[in-house]
Amino acid sequence: MSSKDKEREERLAAALRENLRRRKSQGRQLRDRSTLIEDEPRFEEGMAILGGPDAALEWQRAVDLIDAAAAAGHPDAIARRAVFECRGVGRDSDWVRALDSLALAAEGGSEWAARQLLVLADGRFEPETPTAGPGCSWNDLRTRISLPQLMATPQPQALSTDPLIMAVPAIATAAECQWLIAAAGPRLQAAEVYQHGVDPGRTNRFAPFSFAHQDLISEVFRTRIAQALGAPQQCLEVSQVLHYAVGQEFVLHCDFLDPRALGEEIARNGQRIVTVLIYLNEDFEGGATSFPRLGIEHRGATGDALMFRNVDRAGQPDPRTQHAGSAPSSGEKWVFSQWVRNHEPS
């Protein structure tokens, strides 16, 4: 056995021990131990592929491994399958099925699923071991979720009609915002600018929500955004959560891609026609999103969105949309950021 294989085996064994310890300590019904031992490596291997450098090439194998572990009853694999179900990964998108899986996973002992269910059904964010509530099961909680209500988006208010800039109040709940902050926090890294990597003009940090890090809350955000814009989900780039500490900023820039430099990229994956920001908190000073050429400075309350077109009515880059993420002067600023293309990747 190579040292890499040995390392992997040790990691899987440690994950298995930790998983068993956690479920035992929660006093939940343990499934047959031998079944768990069989499912755990499949789940861990699937997750390792999704989080690794070959995710784009090997995603189908990862999905098959996680699906197999889920079919055998592994609660965290069932929770992960819920993400595939709502996104339509290797199957048709089906939110009802995804929420049912989330409840099933929570009933089986997945804390990750239980915490998401609380956020979606009860508007409650619990960072530690959650309980459904007195006399209430996870399945009961699931029945409280109405899909039309969950995906509803409030009426936007125009801040500018040309270029179009819209404020959407309360597109997300406080609990959903807290969830995304908590999910992004441990993964923050230096933010980058398109094709240039880390840049002195963008000193804040960010966490991408790529395949391995998606959950039902980030998917609810994406679904609401796609619905509000009338855009197919496939036009949405990888979502990001941005974090600004005092003094950190994203200096003046435009979000459209320059057709002179990036013609091929635009032809293949589309132009970045819309930017959506969802403000995840409000307990900071300063930190507005500013459009100096339009005289607009905007700061949403927790859960509010700002949506703006980066191109003009003819679809051409609109330099008037130049904007900046200003630095907070006290506190920390958290924002969910979504760039949207004008067609699906080819």
Ligand SMILES: O=C(O)CCC(=O)C(=O)O
């Ligand atoms: O954080 C902000 O207020 C602005 C973010 C931004 O400029 C962007 O995502 O393009």
